[in-house]
Structure formats: structure tokens, C-alpha cells
Amino acid sequence: MLQRVRALRDGSFLTLAIESSCDDTAVALLEGQRRIRSSVLSSQVESHSPFGGVVPEFASRMHLEAILPLIDRALDEGKISDPKRDLDLLAVTAGPGLMGSLLVGVMAAKGLAQAWDKPILGVNHLEGHIFANVVNHADLETPFLAMVVSGGHTEVVLVRELGSYEVIGETRDDAAGEAYDKVAKLLGLPYPGGPVIDRLAKDGDDRAFDFPVPLSSSGKVEFSFSGLKTAVLSQVDKLVAEGRTLPVEDLCASFQRAVVRSLVSKLDLAVSLTGVKSVAVSGGVGANSALRGELLSQRRWKAYLPDPFYCTDNAVMIAGAAYHGWMRGRRSGIDLSPSPSWGITDGV
Ligand code: KG4
Numbered sequence: 001m002l003q004r005v006r007a008l009r010d011g012s013f014l015t016l017a018i019e020s021s022c023d024d025t026a027v028a029l030l031e032g033q034r035r036i037r038s039s040v041l042s043s044q045v046e047s048h049s050p051f052g053g054v055v056p057e058f059a060s061r062m063h064l065e066a067i068l069p070l071i072d073r074a075l076d077e078g079k080i081s082d083p084k085r086d087l088d089l090l091a092v093t094a095g096p097g098l099m100g101s102l103l104v105g106v107m108a109a110k111g112l113a114q115a116w117d118k119p120i121l122g123v124n125h126l127e128g129h130i131f132a133n134v135v136n137h138a139d140l141e142t143p144f145l146a147m148v149v150s151g152g153h154t155e156v157v158l159v160r161e162l163g164s165y166e167v168i169g170e171t172r173d174d175a176a177g178e179a180y181d182k183v184a185k186l187l188g189l190p191y192p193g194g195p196v197i198d199r200l201a202k203d204g205d206d207r208a209f210d211f212p213v214p215l216s217s218s219g220k221v222e223f224s225f226s227g228l229k230t231a232v233l234s235q236v237d238k239l240v241a242e243g244r245t246l247p248v249e250d251l252c253a254s255f256q257r258a259v260v261r262s263l264v265s266k267l268d269l270a271v272s273l274t275g276v277k278s279v280a281v282s283g284g285v286g287a288n289s290a291l292r293g294e295l296l297s298q299r300r301w302k303a304y305l306p307d308p309f310y311c312t313d314n315a316v317m318i319a320g321a322a323y324h325g326w327m328r329g330r331r332s333g334i335d336l337s338p339s340p341s342w343g344i345t346d347g348v
């Protein structure tokens, strides 16, 4: 106890965090709020790729195999020889995500918390994505707008202060990352679609096809990507019916242009509606090179982006959210259980 009080005071508070909500198993050790002592990850992408998406039963089994060796590696690389003595907090993603995947992380964290006699804190994965920027940028101050744009979510959140979140806009249907994955599938490209479309788009003409920018004049901060996916599908069907070779790079570039224009124009709108001029973007699609280029080259507001590694799922962001949650007085018990359908305002 004395040791923990001392750690709080001198900023050496050590959080070990586990993330296993979807198809990446990740563990990180964070000192204080920003010093990354270790961050390790085991990706399942190659195993799910032949199926064109994440197979939940497969995912939980692979988390089970990966998790304990990863925890060992994170402790090792973080130079922790005696976790019972040195750690201050065990953090774990409690939701949203796949039930079986979340369960593996939560059970591992609970087991270790008991074995090492440490407190445990369940973390909201979406709050975690927001904290990717908090950990990466010491100059990011509240209030700010956060856009979480991932495989399961596309939302704009007003962060009045850390821990206080108001959703001011979200997708009506598919998430942006989901649209990337579905468009990749219909173009015969592997899962996950985002990185491969991003790469192919670099060699394509983004004006080759005039795909619609979803809800561009709705006047609301809202997104919709399923119509855009259908527009790509119709174009592909037309080209196939005409017997033409698919100009895959042009299709990727034109699709990506519509996605990026939608995301950036709705951020513009969110800034003008709220008057908040700091925008932190995170989530897998935040790794997209066209989106990053657009966000960082405009001067209408200040854009914050984590390094691409911290856009996609990782455990550093979970540790960052846990550290702040703990300082705000959040506590979980050993009865912690997964909450697959949490929204951003749940469990924070
Ligand atoms: O945040 P994340 O790792 O997991 C979720 O919480 O969903 O996001 C994964 C999503 C996938 O849909 C993937 O296709 C997309 O992020 N993604 C990208 C890029 N890298 C990953 N989308 C566009 N461009 C990228 N470079």
C-alpha cells in the first residue's frame, strides 16, 4: 500500500494492460501516463484472412494461446522481474468487442490480479482509442473532439474532460473500417481491407470514378458507408458486364477519396458546431495515409493523430485509459465481466 502511494506521488505508477477485444492480443506496460515501458502484440490477421473476416471461435482460441507468453514478454521487455512487488494496476479491455475474445483477456487479468494481489480495472475499448492520442501527445488538452474510426465504430465524441464523453455524431450503418473490409472483399482483396486498399490507392486515380460522398449535405454530424459500398459494387458489376479488366487501383483510390472526404467534412462540421478546434483521430482507419495527409495538411483546426501502430488495436491505449480512470477514482472488482456491447459512455 505504502509503495502504491509512493508510486502515485512520483509518477512511477506501473499499469500492465491487456487488450483482446477482437483479433489482436496485446499487452503493454505503462509508467505514469506516457512512458511506454513495453508494448507487444500478436496479430491473428493471417489466420482470419482466408475467411474474409474475423472468425470469433478461432479468435478466442488464438487469444488463449497467445496471452500468457505475451504477458511474460511485456514484463520481460519492461524489466519487471517481480510483478507482485512492482506492478500497481492490472487493466483489461472489458468491452465492446467479441464476447469470447474479451473473456480470455478478462479471465487472465482476474487470475493474475488474484495471484499477484493487485487491483484490476476494466477499460472501455473506445475510451482506449481516445487515449491513444492522450498517451502520444503531451500537448493535447481538453476540450477536444475525438473521432474514433475503426472496424466497428465511426463516431465523433466531444471530450469535455478526460472521462466525460458526449457522442455528437456516429454512423447510421457500417463503420468506415467495415466499409474498407467489405469493398476489399468485393474487389477480391484480402482481409483486412484497409491497409491493402490504402496501398493500392497510391497507384490509382482518385477521380476515375465519381463515388458519392455519403450524407454530404445533411447538415448533421453523421456518417453512412453502406451506400458507398453498394456504389462500388454496382460499378464493379458494370465493368464486369462490359468485359473490362477491373481497374482495381482506380476503384480503391476513388472509394478512399469518398471516405476521406466524408470523414473530414463531418469533422469540419463538428468543429463549427461546437467551436472546439482540437481534433484527435484514432482507430484503425486513422492509420490511413490519405486521411492522415488530409488531416495534417489542413489549417482550419489542429489535428492530432497517434503513430499508425497506436491507431489500430494495442494495449498502450488501454493502459493510458486505465491510468486516468484509476486517478479519477474508477474501480472494478474481481467480479468484472465482459460487456460486448458497451458504447463510449459506458463503464468510464
Ligand atoms: O481499431 P482497429 O484495429 O480494430 C477495431 O477496433 O475495429 O481497426 C481495424 C479496422 C479494419 O476495418 C481495417 O481495415 C482498418 O481498421 N484499417 C485501415 C487501415 N489500417 C487498418 N483502414 C484504412 N486504411 C488503413 N491504413
Ligand code: ZN
Pocket: 125, 129, 150, 151, 283, 284, 312, 313
Ligand atoms: Zn479498436
